[in-house]
Amino acid sequence: MTARFSDKYLDLNSVKELPDSHAWESIDHDLPSDGAYKLESVPIIDLNHKNAMELIGSACKTWGAFQVVNHNISKNLLDDIESAGKRLFSLPMQQKLKAARSPDGLSGYGVAGISSFFPKLMWSEGFTISGSPLEHARRLWPEDYHRFCYTIQDYESEMNKLAERLMWLILGSLNITKEDINWAGSKGDQFQAGSSAVLQLNCYPACPDPDRAMGLAAHTDSTILTILHQSNTSGLQVFRQDYGWIRVPPQPGALVINVGDLLHILSNGWYPSVLHRAVVHRTQHRLSIAYLYGPPSSVKIFPIPKLVDNFHPPLYRAITWNEYLGTKAKHFDKALRSVLVRAPRSEFLGAK
Ligand SMILES: C=C1C[C@]23C[C@H]1CC[C@H]2[C@@]12CCC[C@@](C)(C(=O)O1)[C@H]2[C@@H]3C(=O)O
Ligand SMILES: O=C(O)CCC(=O)C(=O)O
Numbered sequence: 001m002t003a004r005f006s007d008k009y010l011d012l013n014s015v016k017e018l019p020d021s022h023a024w025e026s027i028d029h030d031l032p033s034d035g036a037y038k039l040e041s042v043p044i045i046d047l048n049h050k051n052a053m054e055l056i057g058s059a060c061k062t063w064g065a066f067q068v069v070n071h072n073i074s075k076n077l078l079d080d081i082e083s084a085g086k087r088l089f090s091l092p093m094q095q096k097l098k099a100a101r102s103p104d105g106l107s108g109y110g111v112a113g114i115s116s117f118f119p120k121l122m123w124s125e126g127f128t129i130s131g132s133p134l135e136h137a138r139r140l141w142p143e144d145y146h147r148f149c150y151t152i153q154d155y156e157s158e159m160n161k162l163a164e165r166l167m168w169l170i171l172g173s174l175n176i177t178k179e180d181i182n183w184a185g186s187k188g189d190q191f192q193a194g195s196s197a198v199l200q201l202n203c204y205p206a207c208p209d210p211d212r213a214m215g216l217a218a219h220t221d222s223t224i225l226t227i228l229h230q231s232n233t234s235g236l237q238v239f240r241q242d243y244g245w246i247r248v249p250p251q252p253g254a255l256v257i258n259v260g261d262l263l264h265i266l267s268n269g270w271y272p273s274v275l276h277r278a279v280v281h282r283t284q285h286r287l288s289i290a291y292l293y294g295p296p297s298s299v300k301i302f303p304i305p306k307l308v309d310n311f312h313p314p315l316y317r318a319i320t321w322n323e324y325l326g327t328k329a330k331h332f333d334k335a336l337r338s339v340l341v342r343a344p345r346s347e348f349l350g351a352k
């Protein structure tokens, strides 16, 4: 079912009643923490802690996500990127549409790419930046596009350093060192060279009927890891087996780290990618900025040989980030399964 153009580009900020195009059926809003017992949320890890690596390893295994503090990203930069996002989303709709994402492109303004897999539209707007933001920024602010571009550049370069540091901490917790991965190089310079990250700005306007609306539907990220900066408004939830949806409360200055599908493959299934979603509010709007970090786009990703032995055969075949994004665009939540080496047993094939 495809939504009409007018639904897809509805100005959510001016809608007084939830339209049918955005009204979801049966959203599971019952959180275990609302009930009789409280389950804590993803751990908050101090990167200066002497056991940071072990703490991160155990968070990746049990949650597939954690928050970090003492990450060395300045408050100024976090505030700047948030203001840049606010400035963008508060532009009039006809201005934002000048930078609309083209049907076959990654970059630009529009609904989340995964929208086509759901019968209803999400209560959010997105702006995706892959490569230089110049062309789109010029269309948004013909007179004053530099400021936006500088902020994006600063933010991406700081995030790249943090993402790399986190990747080595995560892999380190599995006893993997820089010598075990040739594409990342001992200096990690290939990562710098290949444009290997995408920046996603998400805006969730206040919603007249939040219980029947979905900000961003449940998904895993097609990345090695994602660094998420959520403004001081709640909304992010992660799914934990046997418990259900758990809130990830905003913690001032902390960044949320998600394990993505490519790390799931690299770790041969030791660190599963985390299913997550964003819900919306009646009165508060919310902004989030996701730094989606991956390998150079044409490097083959496969289970790290050190993690493979007779008892742990490789679960996934080799695939590049580019190929994986194509697979995700086609199979969405069945993408990871389609990269499995062995065909899944028939009972796992599901109805579709
Ligand atoms: C590099 C990426 C990763 C993408 C696709 C492409 C550009 C935009 C990313 C997101 C961002 C929003 C959630 C998501 C699920 C979406 O719809 O677009 C992400 C998706 C993925 O992680 O699969
Ligand atoms: O807004 C959020 O908290 C989640 C965003 C997200 O999952 C994404 O951009 O991939």
Ligand SMILES: [Fe+2]
Binding pocket: 219, 220, 221, 226, 276, 290
């Ligand atoms: Fe995500």
